[in-house]
Amino acid sequence: xxxxxxxxxxxxxLAGCTKDIDYQTLTIPYSTDIRGFDPAFATDLRTGKVISLxxxxxxxxxxxxxxxxxxxxxxxxxxxxxxxxFIIRNNIRxxxxxxxxxxxxxxxxxxxxxxxxxxxxxxxxxxxxxxxEYLQGYTDxxxxxxxxxxxxxxxxxxxxxxxxxxxLAMPAxxxxxxxxxxxxxxxxxxxxxxxxxxxxxxxxxxxxxxIDYWDGSPKxxxxxxxxxxxxxxxSAEFEAGSLDIxxxxxGELEYWRDKDYNKKEENELIIxxxxxxxxxPPFDNIYLRKAMxxxxxxxxxxxxxxxxxxxxxxxxxxPRFLTGEVRTQYEYNPGKAINLLxxxxxxxxxxxxxxxxGGSEMFHVLEALQSDWAAVGIxxxxxxxxxxxxxxxxxxxxxDLYYLDWYADYPDGENFLYPLFHSKESMTKRNRFSDPDVDxxxxxxxxxxxxxxxxxxxxxxNNMIADKAPWVFLWHSKTTYLTQKxxxxxxxxxxxxxQRYTLVTKQIGP
Amino acid sequence: xxxxxxxxxxxxxxxxxxxxxxxxxxxxxxxxxxxxxxTLEFRHKPPGFSGKVVNYRLAPNxxxxxxxIKKISIENDNIIVTDKxxxxxxxAIKNLxxxxxxxxxxxxxxxxxxxxxxxxxxxxxxxxxxxxxxxxFSASLIALVIGVILGALAGINGGRIDTIIMRLTDIxxxxxxxxxxxxxxxxxxxxxxVVFMAVGLVTWPGMARLVxxxxxxxxxxxxxxxxxxxxxxKTTILLKHILPNSLAPIIVTFTLGIxxxxxxxxxxxxxxxxxxxPTPSWGAMINSSKDYLRIAPWASxxxxxxxxxxxxxxxxxxxxxxxxxDPTMKKG
Numbered sequence: 001x002x003x004x005x006x007x008x009x010x011x012x013x014l015a016g017c018t019k020d021i022d023y024q025t026l027t028i029p030y031s032t033d034i035r036g037f038d039p040a041f042a043t044d045l046r047t048g049k050v051i052s053l054x055x056x057x058x059x060x061x062x063x064x065x066x067x068x069x070x071x072x073x074x075x076x077x078x079x080x081x082x083x084x085x086f087i088i089r090n091n092i093r094x095x096x097x098x099x100x101x102x103x104x105x106x107x108x109x110x111x112x113x114x115x116x117x118x119x120x121x122x123x124x125x126x127x128x129x130x131x132x133e134y135l136q137g138y139t140d141x142x143x144x145x146x147x148x149x150x151x152x153x154x155x156x157x158x159x160x161x162x163x164x165x166x167x168l169a170m171p172a173x174x175x176x177x178x179x180x181x182x183x184x185x186x187x188x189x190x191x192x193x194x195x196x197x198x199x200x201x202x203x204x205x206x207x208x209x210x211i212d213y214w215d216g217s218p219k220x221x222x223x224x225x226x227x228x229x230x231x232x233x234x235s236a237e238f239e240a241g242s243l244d245i246x247x248x249x250x251g252e253l254e255y256w257r258d259k260d261y262n263k264k265e266e267n268e269l270i271i272x273x274x275x276x277x278x279x280x281p282p283f284d285n286i287y288l289r290k291a292m293x294x295x296x297x298x299x300x301x302x303x304x305x306x307x308x309x310x311x312x313x314x315x316x317x318x319p320r321f322l323t324g325e326v327r328t329q330y331e332y333n334p335g336k337a338i339n340l341l342x343x344x345x346x347x348x349x350x351x352x353x354x355x356x357x358g359g360s361e362m363f364h365v366l367e368a369l370q371s372d373w374a375a376v377g378i379x380x381x382x383x384x385x386x387x388x389x390x391x392x393x394x395x396x397x398x399x400d401l402y403y404l405d406w407y408a409d410y411p412d413g414e415n416f417l418y419p420l421f422h423s424k425e426s427m428t429k430r431n432r433f434s435d436p437d438v439d440x441x442x443x444x445x446x447x448x449x450x451x452x453x454x455x456x457x458x459x460x461x462n463n464m465i466a467d468k469a470p471w472v473f474l475w476h477s478k479t480t481y482l483t484q485k486x487x488x489x490x491x492x493x494x495x496x497x498x499q500r501y502t503l504v505t506k507q508i509g510p
Numbered sequence: 511x512x513x514x515x516x517x518x519x520x521x522x523x524x525x526x527x528x529x530x531x532x533x534x535x536x537x538x539x540x541x542x543x544x545x546x547x548x549t550l551e552f553r554h555k556p557p558g559f560s561g562k563v564v565n566y567r568l569a570p571n572x573x574x575x576x577x578x579i580k581k582i583s584i585e586n587d588n589i590i591v592t593d594k595x596x597x598x599x600x601x602a603i604k605n606l607x608x609x610x611x612x613x614x615x616x617x618x619x620x621x622x623x624x625x626x627x628x629x630x631x632x633x634x635x636x637x638x639x640x641x642x643x644x645x646x647f648s649a650s651l652i653a654l655v656i657g658v659i660l661g662a663l664a665g666i667n668g669g670r671i672d673t674i675i676m677r678l679t680d681i682x683x684x685x686x687x688x689x690x691x692x693x694x695x696x697x698x699x700x701x702x703x704v705v706f707m708a709v710g711l712v713t714w715p716g717m718a719r720l721v722x723x724x725x726x727x728x729x730x731x732x733x734x735x736x737x738x739x740x741x742x743x744k745t746t747i748l749l750k751h752i753l754p755n756s757l758a759p760i761i762v763t764f765t766l767g768i769x770x771x772x773x774x775x776x777x778x779x780x781x782x783x784x785x786x787x788p789t790p791s792w793g794a795m796i797n798s799s800k801d802y803l804r805i806a807p808w809a810s811x812x813x814x815x816x817x818x819x820x821x822x823x824x825x826x827x828x829x830x831x832x833x834x835x836d837p838t839m840k841k842g
Contacts, residue, residue, distance in 0.1 A: 232800075232803060232804075252804075252805070299595060300550055304553055305550065305626070349571075349572075358782045363787070363798060367546075367548070367787050371575070371627070371788075376568060377569075377572055
């Protein structure tokens, strides 16, 4: 009976979806639409991904997260770590045929910093010498950006800051054609491997390959991104063969486990967490914060609810950036949680609220956490609200508890420390955590170039933060990608903007 | 009465309504499990599945938790449980449910299967009936009170008061109901209290119009005219002579209103604007299991059927009662 029902539902879903496969077009789904093609406003993952298809940066990440040359052929850093010199390629053309020049780069960077652009991404470039004055409108140009000759550019920073070179691979630092900056939201002006054909809002985004791309033309002629908000629609479309690459939602893993598709799993650079407001009662109490961490059975939740597609945390930093053995500080220990709760002065338990944004994937596990906390006497009421309301509440420090996740902007352990735990950031935007030792170690990491000392400092910072428990550390998620049998050359990447689909092929037979 | 029994509508309607009412009132006694008790290991089990669990609490004043058992052994005052992840767990026998081995370890059957957290769907449906009924009645009651007062005021007074009240109801009718509800609930912090207030405040115009019509019609009846001639006040006439005689259509509208309110609550909870997790509201149940439609269709099918039964029940009941009370319908 139930099987018959399943077949019925499936056939209803699939009816009318089957059609001939178009071997010239690679089709992938997004669950929500992008904001536009203006790099200055590319703050979300999906927009950032699309920007990386359309534009070039000075440097970029390859699929294995290595920093590789982009528009810059070579680069070098001065001994004091303050001055970067870039040699620019002279054979890159924008989609309209204009040559990419050093001027385009200067104009693009100044545009991000220009107060009139009101970009939320100025933090990427405001460490350049003179950027602060320019940001406030005191000067007409940024002193630290200097053209040496037609193909050489130097960037000078106020202080040595090692993550800077990775900032230059971010969507907001993409290079824009200086002659076409008028309507960037709707009309991109880049030089990337794909050219835009059409953007139909909440429908689809169509691209054609840039056949003259300097780094080799994409193998498939067209790329089509379809906006499909429902999980069920996406998976039915994939089954019907209308989608080529498909990111399996956590809840559907059970369904796809034994199906005959090419499967690739990737550890994402992400941490999911519950933030606790550390500067006011009740969560200013470290024993209570630790109790929250000990009370939940991560192992069971990952194994059963997430179908094993996550790894346990040792702190905020993903294991990939930690050297040596990674151990979990907070194993499931409800007895310890109860003792800590007593020590914190909550003998009879406590009632609190957890804020979460509606529609979050977290609803697949949230109630299990709630139940684990209730078992030790912490009664958590879930408050769901719209994403914008939620984001404002978090920024203003309103919630005692909130669920969020953090995706890496660039592949560096530092990206899981400074923006989340440095008091300058946390006290103004996040869960109001402030600790002078943590601040000091993060600042030290930012000054050091990538070496063994820096790596061990990242481990130290990770353990230090885990010990102070400003969050309930949940897990690092994995993503499973399925591809149709006619797709070749696809490899997932942990960093969001490394995937440009240039090597993917689509043909009958292997 | 005999005539009523011949009408299949009233029989079906009444039995659905009775079933749901009994479920709602006696939920804690008839539900086989606690509605929010999770056994993660029993995630997405089909209807009829049974499994062995241990029920225990960590300390005397804490709630009970349930885990599935793979192996079990007794050691002095403790039991050693091996869970499905092959982890060993030591539990003091005094912390088991009922304080004894026999009461703490049991086999439970999930007659309607389990949802994604291994909760018993049947128990959640039964407890959900309570929420649906409460919301349905209280929202309808709010609509009834506002509708009757405004309708009666408009009908008895006529003139400018009538015009003002009726234009107000026209304005209210102008809004699409569900959209209006979504707007109200989205602006407030989502909770069930907001839902029933909102539903009540949005659905009264129908009642107001009906009552006004009744009052206008009865106002000219001879017995009302004579009461007026005897010098009774407007209030007395309204309360003693007019309203008792318009009770039948009011009851019918009230009953149909319950069905509408149940539907509205389910819709809002489905959209995440009503009941918050883990509250077992039917709409919220469908929402949280819709992503697993292909893995565990029963998890959304069961609350869907419950909603359909409740709405159908109250609608059939309302319709049949109207037919019975309306003399003009009998001939047709």
